[in-house]
Amino acid sequence: MKLEPEPRDEFLAEADAAHRPASQVVRELMRDYVQRQRELREYEAFLRGKVDIARRSLQAGEGVSNAEVEDQFSALRTRGERQA
Numbered sequence: 001m002k003l004e005p006e007p008r009d010e011f012l013a014e015a016d017a018a019h020r021p022a023s024q025v026v027r028e029l030m031r032d033y034v035q036r037q038r039e040l041r042e043y044e045a046f047l048r049g050k051v052d053i054a055r056r057s058l059q060a061g062e063g064v065s066n067a068e069v070e071d072q073f074s075a076l077r078t079r080g081e082r083q084a
Contacts, residue, residue: 011025
């Protein structure tokens with residue numbers, strides 16, 4: 001791995017100040033990076049799945065328009081205000 005001298009020296013100094021071998025810190029950083037990337041890919045796949053399901057639902061005519069949702073919640077708010 002090629003590193004610029006200044007950040008490399010700062011990294012080594014911080015690892016030394018923490019009384020930890022630089023190689024151990026690098027391994028931890030690599031594991032964290034791999035885990036974050038894996039979680040990101042899994043979350044993106046989850047979202048794509050949700051969007052696909054929603055699109056199929058709309059194409060099948062199962063969706064509800066924004067106006068209908070607004071009307072339903074307006075009615076709920078009105079009922080709630082009356083009960084309060």
